[in-house]
Amino acid sequence: MRRTNTFVIAPDLDDEECLRRLLDASASFWNELTYERRQRLFAGDPVWEGSDCGDRYKSRLGAATVQTVRRVNDEAWRSFFERRKDHSTSPPGYWGNQDDGRDLRVYLRNDTYTIEWGSRSRIDLLIGQKLKEEFGLGYRERLRLPVRGVPRWNGTRGRLVINYDEVAKQYRAYQSVAVNQSALETSLGETEAAVDIGANNLVACSTSGGSQYLFEGRPLFGQYRAITEHIAALAGKLPEGRRSSRRIKRLYRKRTRQRNHAQDALVRTLVKRLHAEGVATVFVGDLTDIVTDHWCVKVNQKTHSFWAHRRFTDRLSCVSEEYGIDVREVSEAWTSQRCPRCGVRENTVRDGDSFYCQRCQFRGHADLVGARNILAEHASGAVRPMARPVRFQWDNHQWRSTTDAPAEIPTNSARTCELPLE
Ligand SMILES: [Zn+2]
Known part of the structure; x- marks a missing residue:
């Protein structure tokens, strides 16, 4: 059974700039990939082929995150092709728009982040080498940020999404968790x-x-x-x-x-x-x-x-x-x-x-x-x-x-x- 833990990431100013750059690179990659695939779709070409714009984002996102974002994009396209049979759907879109800019968002694979819950809860994120250098992190270091919230679900951690909520002015994280069935209640009667x-x-x-x-x-x-x-x-x-x-x-x-x-x-x-x-x-x-x-x-x-x-x-x-x-x-x-x-x-x-x-x-x-x-x-x-x-x-x-x-x-x-x- 899959459930979602929701919490807030509260970075200080320096770390916020780094996190923002990570999310922006991810959104930029998503939009570029989506643009490429939409062009191919409209031209009648297979959308899966063509140049791999992901390489240019590895220095900021890290190879694993480039792969994860691409996988989410693949999933969106696959579901579009499945639903297209009943003619009621449009191809995957961009994150953000011309007026308001990109929606800051990143997807992280389960082995590219760790969360420690306690009196000072924190999350450690994998980021690309270039971002590490710019923000003074060591070669093997991860970006460490304080988090606020209480995990509602225990279980095997899955993919994590971080986005910036423009209205609340907050970084929010959504962690998918596979919950063990034996931890659940059973019905008491009939x-x-x-x-x-x-x-x-x-x-x-x-x-x-x-x-x-x-x-x-x-x-x-x-x-x-x-x-x-x-x-x-x-x-x-x-x-x-x-x-x-x-x-x-x-x-x-x-x-x-x-x-x-x-x-x-x-x-x-x-x-x-x-x-x-x-x-x-x-x-x-x-x-x-x-x-x-x-x-x-x-x-x-x-x-x-x-x-x-x-x-x-x-x-x-x-x-x-x-x-x-x-x-x-x-x-x-x-x-x-x-x-x-x-x-x-x-x-x-x-x-x-x-x-x-x-x-x-x-x-x-x-x-x-x-x-x-x-x-x-x-x-x-x-x-x-x-x-x-x-x-x-x-x-x-x-x-x-x-x-x-x-x-x-x-x-x-x-x-x-x-x-x-x-
Ligand atoms: Zn009656």
């Missing part, structure tokens, strides 16, 4: 759970043990919308010919970070609960087949741009794997319309958070109805009667549970909770 990604509530979850969880999304949607409007306002004031600005980029990043932070925390909170409850399998609705179906445009927009369904499902699978829980994507078609009591889907009404069946008068929470229907459809074992949902609210740091049932549910919907699933 309970099954279903997750529904909602419109107003981010996530509704029901388990065959009868637990229900609701993660409230409105304040987060509100924050997201406010930033989106701010971006639109700034974009409207840009001078002719400019498509973006530093400020706009910063806002996009802020928006994504807030979303990812809440999403990652949600997944971890949910998976820990499910693990403690003995859940072994989670069914998660696959949105693709309902996009054009019955959901209104506004809801689609919300769940797609805000909640980034794919990212959520990937995070859920990733974290579940740590706990020995299996995640299965299943079709979600009709699950939010079908009545969990009588099974009809034609005479049901969804209005905001509430679900009402005109045939049997069943009332319930719309998102929980979705989760329960997914569970009823896919669970292999018995499903116990549902308890009152545990509701979570985001306080910008963590998801806090409240014991109250959601305020939006009318009181007579308590029946939802007592009703066993057929």
